[in-house]
Amino acid sequence: MSNRQLLEQQLLNWRHELHRHPELSGQEFQTTDKLKQWLSEYGIETATWGLKTGLIADIGTGYPIVAIRADIDALPIHEEIEQDFRSTQDGVMHACGHDLHSSTILGAAILLKAQASELKGTVRVIFQPAEETYSGAYEVLKSGALEDVSAIFGFHNVPELALGTFATRSGAFYANVDRFKIVIKGKGGHAGRPHETKDPIVVAAQLISAVQTIASRSINNLDTCVVSITQVHAGTSWNVLPEEAHLEGTVRTHSPEVRLAVEEKLKQIAQGIALAHSVDIAVDWDNGPAALINTATWAELSQTVARAQGYEVQEAPLYLIGEDFGAYLEHIPGAFVSIGSASSFGLHHPQYQPNESLIYPAAQYFAALATQALESIHKNAEV
Structure with missing residues (x-):
């Protein structure tokens, strides 16, 4: 050989x-x-x-x-x-x-x-x-x-x-690979008396919809921006509104400027929805590889x-x-x-x-x- x-x-x-x-x-x-x-x-x-x-x-x-x-x-x-x-x-x-x-x-x-x-x-x-x-x-x-x-x-x-x-x-x-976790803290109660609660599931639904506007309405369409919510967890019973809802997801971008803009917009949306529904929303953003x-x-x-x-x-x-x-x-x-x-x-x-x-x-x-x-x-x- x-x-x-x-x-x-x-x-x-x-x-x-x-x-x-x-x-x-x-x-x-x-x-x-x-x-x-x-x-x-x-x-x-x-x-x-x-x-x-x-x-x-x-x-x-x-x-x-x-x-x-x-x-x-x-x-x-x-x-x-x-x-x-x-x-x-x-x-x-x-x-x-x-x-x-x-x-x-x-x-x-x-x-x-x-x-x-x-x-x-x-x-x-x-x-x-x-x-x-x-x-x-x-x-x-x-x-x-x-x-x-x-x-x-x-x-x-x-x-x-x-x-x-x-x-x-x-x-x-x-891409930049970033991960976020969102915790919505509301007030649980009987599903038949929702007016006595602060339903985190309804809030989560609005947050999920609003987050999708980041890429389509807040970031230049010529820039790469993907925002995906990949996990939603809330509730333990069919007739009980839970105290909390948990969401997780990922953001993919190709520039540091867009990366920062998405993080800021996500937190701004969460803050606004929290204020509108009188709940607490915590956003934990984790920068992955650049x-x-x-x-x-x-x-x-x-x-x-x-x-x-x-x-x-x-x-x-x-x-x-x-x-x-x-x-x-x-x-x-x-x-x-x-x-x-x-x-x-x-x-x-x-x-x-x-x-x-x-x-x-x-x-x-x-x-x-x-x-x-x-x-x-x-x-x-x-x-």
């Missing part, structure tokens, strides 16, 4: 091992140990930077530093696929492809190590924990591991894209390198799902890209089964991207 074939098979074996033994967010202890061991076999030293799980490796020396990132956590999903490397952890599955991502970036690290003396700086390789809980990127930022990084790159496999297909875009890509906004220069370079590597390059659509890589791009220029994994079932599905043939070409891609990013920064510094 050629060196390429040997490495390609090794990456597949590693992917299978990670898939057999998935670990949930913040619990990736065995995964971290395995990654450390595998990298050490190729002479790549790692450090934790104080992280509980996950690890970081530097390849090359000096400045500038560019980073490439993989996420390593799995999901609380029971796998429904019969295959040789099926998950051995009941109720836990790599249903988002982070095992593919880790194997890909392992491959990129090994390819970069082989040319470390020729790199015009350092490639910092990040194996990030807890992406699924949107906390891992913030942990890495807090560690200080990215303070000297000039650019950062990452990717996600996309089941809807064919194998060999690549997509990204400049500017906004993934919108992922690609730097135009680096998004364009990522496309150029993809074409050179033989990918069919497409313009990616806007996504309304979240990705905590956006936290990095709030502080560091960079780009996030999509690589086709051609699965019949989508992300987070118990029958998600990506085409793992994407791994080695994607490893080559990220090694080339990191190399060319260093060269680009080096060249611009000389001008």
